[in-house]
Amino acid sequence: MKISSWRPLDRGLRPLLWVRGDLCLPKFERHVFVCHNARPADAPRPSCTSDGRSELHTQLQQLAKAAGLGARVRINKSGCLDQCEHGPMVVVYPEAVWYGNVRPEDAAEIVAEHLAAGRPVERLRVADECLNTNSCPHRG
């Protein structure tokens, strides 16, 4: 691998992520997807919201803007992220950091620690063995 052909996306306190310049062009520094999925009450899998509205999303948006991150970070609504047993779910790209059981009161820590300072909030991360697998022990 020729190091000279790689460039840093992110410096300082934020996670180091090197990409090949010709293939990878993240235009937001971070892109946060907040699940808004709402299933019927009797559905076999749980929902991240009860009615398609998310106070968590609102808090993340407002706090990111207040922290001066409005142009660098996008807080996005998403449909089902398929980690329903661990919801409410949030995933942050390009790092692909998955947060579970996230409450509106967690928004300030995610914004200050992860989005502003580049330190993922470990206490909210979903365990690796639970992600994207039918064998997750929390899945019925």
Next chain:
Amino acid sequence: MKISSWRPLDRGLRPLLWVRGDLCLPKFERHVFVCHNARPADAPRPSCTSDGRSELHTQLQQLAKAAGLGARVRINKSGCLDQCEHGPMVVVYPEAVWYGNVRPEDAAEIVAEHLAAGRPVERLRVADECLNTNSCPHRG
């Protein structure tokens, strides 16, 4: 930088992306977000769908599954990705490749070229200078 502390996420024909193992744990090989936003007909910015339904999304899902990518790639609904003048919009992470003006008939090429073979579809990419900026010449 100590190369020994980095690991490859993706090999072969796919884009090379190296991450620090303790911070970056992408659990889907690729995560595709398809904008489903629908504004009123008289809104100042255009919409990626007319009614919140997306045949493009359906095609990407079906073709990715048919290509054997069901467990490695997630095709996700998203809310507004804020590149409305270039819609219908799609963004693919972790590479952060942005596609614009994407039609259902483009789905097969995105699946075969990008999602399966790791070669972004250049003809569909939105120009860098148009992304995430109010100074995009296409923005009214």
